[in-house]
Amino acid sequence: MLWAEGVRHSFGAVPALEDVTFTLPAGHTLALFGPNGAGKTTLLKVLAGLIRPRAGRAGVAGGRGAIGWIGHQSLLYGQLTVRENLRFWGALYRVRPEVRESRLATLAGRLDLGPFLDRRVATLSRGQGQRAAVARALIHDPTVLLLDEPFTGLDRVAASELSELVRGFAGAGDGRATILVTHNVDEGTDLATDIGILKAGRLVELAPRGTRTAREVGERYRRAVS
């Protein structure tokens, strides 16, 4: 579903990723942990096609059109309404108008966007904006979800809402895969089927959840972080 093979990248003379190789099959959710500067965001960008690595290959089944991206930025235009934003992104992903409208309605229902669907994004609260950003990521019905520290700045309520959404996405049928980069160890390990640790550009640990290794890894990381 997603794969990386010998990916190496550097920014100028500064190394970012070193020989990263892994595959993530459909139906799996990978929680990717690691200290700041480890290369987590870089890896996601390589998978999404934003960065072409110096060496190695990486990709996602279905190409860019299959990716739902939730990064640090909301990727919504502040001066347009939520509805206008969703229409725009839908059109950009070549979603046909009828399909777009029905999906918009479904997402609005599921994410409870109704009250502010026709308000400008700049006027929304953080939580509302986050829900709108998720809708944007899902408007084209992606099969792969890449999330880069989406829990940052969210309060407990919003964070658990987001967790539910990710769980919902992953469970919505086979053929979906998710990578979640996060510092939030609890949320991450709860949602994941696999756990990975990236340190100084290298994928030092990668294990399915539930194995002894993964539990140790989770604990070690938790201790290191706290």
Next chain:
Amino acid sequence: MGGLLRDAWVLARKDLALEVRTRTGIVSAVVFTALVLTVFNFGRDPTAVAVIDLAPSILWVTFTFAGVLSLNRAFQLELENQALEGLLVSPIDRRSLYLGKLCANLVFLLLVEAVGLPMFALFFNVAVLKVLLPLAGLIVLATVGFVAVGTLLSALVIRVRFAELMLPVLLLPFLIPPLIGAVQVTARLFSGRPLSEVVGWLKLLLAYDIVFVSLATLLFPATVDE
């Protein structure tokens, strides 16, 4: 090809919608145009030089200033909203990004010129109506060239310090050949001389447009892909 243009149109529509929402861009460009024309008027000695000799230069210098001023905004908008990342993750061809911006910038600048031309005719008492059709054609021809190079160069400077200063420095050498052409043809039009005298310039303007739009479309992906 069709996909390229379709995506470009979706992008252009979005940019124009944003422009309509904020409105500050067009207003400041129009006000700026009026101010420049006023300065030109007070800067000359009416008894020394006939206005008809200076008029073509005044018109085009004004349009050039207004154009350079408006061009920097195009990619700034994207960066401000930090939606550029989202556009790059989407499956659209990078060239559509350029063509979309080109289209939006062209419409914007043509609008400013459409307001500026009557102002010019009024302030300098130039009989523009008689030659309105060919003049309009010339304005479109020259503006396409300006915007083609300007849009691409503004993509080069967004990430750079002092972007507002850099853009004019980089852009102006490129604008001079079409500018000279525009002035020469305008002078012929105002003085009622036959256009056959300036066929060479018109061909130059057309060639400039074709060459630079193609070159910019070809090279634009290099400015956004890492």
Next chain:
Amino acid sequence: MTLQSRGRWITASGLLFLAAVYVRAIWFTPVERLQGGAQKIFYLHAPAAWSTLLAMGLVGVASILYLLMKDERFDRFAAASAEVGTAFACVMLTTGPLWAKPIWGTWWTWDARLTLTLFLFFLFIGYQLLRGAIAEPGTRARFSAVLGIFGMVLVPFIHLSVYLFRTLHPQPIVLKPSAPSLPDSMLLTLLLSFLAFTMLYVGFVTQRYALGGAQSHVG
């Protein structure tokens, strides 16, 4: 022999050759009847303009090659060529007025070569400013390559503009800077001067390129 020292040799030879050409120009080439001794600056003027044009052309070519092959050596070459081009443009823009004043009585003339060199100067300056403003080497190389190609493509349009302008507004000055019917000895001096300047171009660029390589290894 390292690249740097090879470059130095070429530059030194070029300078010597240039000096020889000047000796020839000043003492062994006949004085031009109409313009007098001041005409001899033409032997400096024309080849400097040529070198500037060569520099821009090669910046463009190196830029294309960089974008195709992503070899940073092409980027280094383009940067070196731009710097050398700027230097030659400065030479041209200072000697041009020095020549124009005694011949035509004005410091600046909008003649074809001077105008073209002025444009090239602005393009080179812009190119260097852009490079100076981008810290990340990969981005800097890509962006400069794009600008370099644009600059190269603009040159024929500048030529064309100047040509069209002059046919529409013929200059009152009858004496053209590039008299096509030079007697043999003058022509030879001119050709030798071109050769000397080309050698200087190669020498300077080699040195600058080598220096650029050393810098990137240290930094």
